[in-house]
Amino acid sequence: MAVVKKRAPNDIAADFKFQSQRDDCWSVCIHNILKELATRKDRPSLRLSEARLNRAMGYGGGGYGALSIRIDRVRPNINRLIRMSGFLLTELTEVSLAGLREITDNEGLSFPIAGLSYLFLRDKRQAGSRLTFEEEPPVGIDHSVVVLDVSEEKVVVFDPLERFSRGGKGGDGVITVSGPSFLAYWSQASVDRQWLMYAAPIVKKGVRTLDEYKGKEDENQN
Amino acid sequence: MKIRIRFKDKPEESALRALRRSVGANLYISETNGTRTRGEFRLGAHVTEILDDAKKMRRTVRYVPLDNVGAYTYSMIGKRMVLDGPPRRTVAGTAASSYRRIIQRSQDLLLPSLYGRLVRIPDVRLAMSPLRTILLVLSRRNAIQASMFVGHKKPATKVRNYFTLLRDLDIIRAEGDNYVAGPKMRKVSVDESEEELYSRILAFVLEQRFDYIREVLKWTMMVPFLEWSNAYYFPAYEARTLLRWKDDDYFGHYHRLYSRPKSDIEILAQTTKVRDAEVVFQQGDFWVGDEQIFEEFSKQSDREHLLVAA
Numbered sequence: 001m002a003v004v005k006k007r008a009p010n011d012i013a014a015d016f017k018f019q020s021q022r023d024d025c026w027s028v029c030i031h032n033i034l035k036e037l038a039t040r041k042d043r044p045s046l047r048l049s050e051a052r053l054n055r056a057m058g059y060g061g062g063g064y065g066a067l068s069i070r071i072d073r074v075r076p077n078i079n080r081l082i083r084m085s086g087f088l089l090t091e092l093t094e095v096s097l098a099g100l101r102e103i104t105d106n107e108g109l110s111f112p113i114a115g116l117s118y119l120f121l122r123d124k125r126q127a128g129s130r131l132t133f134e135e136e137p138p139v140g141i142d143h144s145v146v147v148l149d150v151s152e153e154k155v156v157v158f159d160p161l162e163r164f165s166r167g168g169k170g171g172d173g174v175i176t177v178s179g180p181s182f183l184a185y186w187s188q189a190s191v192d193r194q195w196l197m198y199a200a201p202i203v204k205k206g207v208r209t210l211d212e213y214k215g216k217e218d219e220n221q222n
Numbered sequence: 223m224k225i226r227i228r229f230k231d232k233p234e235e236s237a238l239r240a241l242r243r244s245v246g247a248n249l250y251i252s253e254t255n256g257t258r259t260r261g262e263f264r265l266g267a268h269v270t271e272i273l274d275d276a277k278k279m280r281r282t283v284r285y286v287p288l289d290n291v292g293a294y295t296y297s298m299i300g301k302r303m304v305l306d307g308p309p310r311r312t313v314a315g316t317a318a319s320s321y322r323r324i325i326q327r328s329q330d331l332l333l334p335s336l337y338g339r340l341v342r343i344p345d346v347r348l349a350m351s352p353l354r355t356i357l358l359v360l361s362r363r364n365a366i367q368a369s370m371f372v373g374h375k376k377p378a379t380k381v382r383n384y385f386t387l388l389r390d391l392d393i394i395r396a397e398g399d400n401y402v403a404g405p406k407m408r409k410v411s412v413d414e415s416e417e418e419l420y421s422r423i424l425a426f427v428l429e430q431r432f433d434y435i436r437e438v439l440k441w442t443m444m445v446p447f448l449e450w451s452n453a454y455y456f457p458a459y460e461a462r463t464l465l466r467w468k469d470d471d472y473f474g475h476y477h478r479l480y481s482r483p484k485s486d487i488e489i490l491a492q493t494t495k496v497r498d499a500e501v502v503f504q505q506g507d508f509w510v511g512d513e514q515i516f517e518e519f520s521k522q523s524d525r526e527h528l529l530v531a532a
Contacts, residue, residue: 019272020272020474022269022270022271022272022478023248023269023270065269065478065481066267066269066288066291066314066317066318066320066321067245067246067248067249067267067291067310067313067314067317067318068246068247068248068267069246069247070243070244070245070246070247070310071242071243071244071247072243072244121283130279130280130281131280131281131282131283132280132281132282132283133282133283133284134282134283134284134285134460134461134462135284135285137283137285138250138268138285138287139250140238140242140250141248141268141270141285142247161272161281161283190235190238190239190242191239191242191243191247192239
C-alpha cells in the first residue's frame with residue numbers, strides 16, 4: 001500500500017470546513033483532522049459528519065445551545081465513535097513547541113488541534129482581519145485551531161473562524177503566527193495550558209495494527 | 223453536583239476552569255459573594271454568534287452575555303475546594319430560558335414595525351374579517367348585540383371573544399344590553415380601506431393583547447410569521463447592518479433561534495408569506511431585509527437595551 005504523506009498546509013486546508021453560526025470551533029477542527037486522517041490512512045470510518053460530532057460533544061444541549069459543551073466528555077464520547085477505525089483521540093497538556101512540532105510532523109498521527117487564549121481573537125480584531133467583533137472577545141473564551149506546520153520562528157494554523165465556509169470567498173483559513181506569539185496564546189488558554197488534541201493509532205501490547213501487519217507482510221515479500 | 227478540586231493559587235480561576243470542564247465551556251463567574259473560604263459563585267454564559275453576509279468577505283462575531291445561569295457554593299480547606307451546585311442539565315435549561323427571553327423580547331420589539339405588513343397575509347385578513355363585520359354593522363346601526371353575529375360557523379363563544387377584545391380595547395362599550403361605539407372607535411373608522419382598518423385594529427390588538435389573540439382567538443398563523451421575521455432582523459440587529467443571506471443562512475438562523483425542525487414544505491410556505499408581506503425580499507439567490515423595518519427595530523432595541531446581559 002502506498003504511503004500517503006501529510007500535504008502542504010494550503011493544500012490540506014482546501015478541504016477543511018469552517019465554523020458557520022456558533023462557537024463550534026472545536027467540533028469543526030475535530031471534523032477536519034479526522035477527515036484528513038481518513039483520507040490519508042484510507043479509513044473511511046474516521047469520517048464523522050458535523051451533526052454526529054456535535055451530538056457526541058453535546059452542542060445544542062438544553063435547547064438553543066446557549067450552554068456550550070462539557071469539555072471533559074468530548075474525548076471519551078468521540079472515541080466511542082471512532083474506536084473501530086483503530087484510532088483514538090488523545091489530549092496532552094503543557095506540551096512544548098518542540099513536542100508540538102514532533103506531533104505535527106509525525107505521519108502516523110493526525111494534525112493536532114491547539115487551544116489558544118482569547119488574546120488570539122482579540123489580536124485578530126486589532127490586526128484588522130476579515131472578522132468584526134461587535135465587542136471585545138470575553139476573557140476566558142478559548143479558541144481551537146488546527147496546527148499545520150511548526151518551527152521556532154512561525155506556526156502555521158488553520159483557523160475555522162476565519163471566513164464563511166459556503167461562500168467560497170475570502171481566504172483559505174491558513175494563518176501564520178510568529179513562534180513567540182503562538183506560544184503566548186497557547187500558554188494563556190484558560191482551560192489548559194499548552195493543550196493539544198490529535199488522533200493516534202491504538203497500540204495494544206502484542207497486537208499489531210493493520211498497517212504494521214501489512215508492513216510486515218511487505219517486508220516478508222521483499 | 224459536587225466538584226472537588228486542588229489548586230495552587232488563584233482559587234477563583236481554578237474553580238472556573240473546573241466548572242468549564244464539567245459543566246459548560248462558555249461559563250464565566252458573574253459575581254462572587256462570601257468570604258475567602260466560603261461563599262457562592264454566580265455563573266454566566268457567553269453565547270457566541272457568527273453573523274455572515276453571504277456577499278461580503280467579512281464576518282461579524284458577537285458574544286451575548288447571559289449573566290445568571292446558575293450558582294455554585296464554594297468551601298475551601300487549605301488548597302482544596304469543594305464546589306456544589308446544579309447539574310449541567312439544570313444550568314443548560316436556565317441558559318436556554320435566558321436566551322429564549324432575549325429572542326422573545328426581540329420579537330416583541332419587532333412587532334410594532336410589522337403591523338402594516340402583517341395584514342397583508344391572507345390568513346390574517348381572513349381571521350380578522352369577523353371584527354370588521356362587527357364594526358361595519360355597528361357603524362350602520364349605532365347599537366348592536368353579540369347574538370346578532372352568532373351563526374352556523376360562528377359559535378357564541380367565539381363571538382363573545384371578539385366582543386370581549388373590542389370592548390377591552392375601548393373600541394366598543396356596553397350600554398345596557400347593547401354595544402355602542404367606544405372612545406377608540408373614531409380611530410378605526412370603517413370607511414377607511416379594508417387594509418387601513420385591519421392595520422389599525424391589528425396595531426391596537428398586537429400592541430396590547432397579543433397573548434389574547436394567540437391563546438384565545440387562536441390566530442396562531444401569526445406566530446411563524448413573527449418568528450421568521452425575527453430570524454432575519456435579530457441577527458441583522460446584532461450585526462448592525464442588513465444582511466444578505468442564501469437559503470441555508472436564513473434557515474440556519476431560524477433553526478438556531480427557535481430550535482424547531484420544520485419540513486421543507488413548511489419552510490417554503492412560511493418564508494413565502496414573509497416575503498409576500500414585504501418583510502424580507504428575495505434578490506436573486508439572496509434574502510435581504512427592509513431598511514425602514516431595520517431602522518425602527520434597531521432604534522427600539524437600542525432604547526430597550528435588548529442585548530445587555532440577561
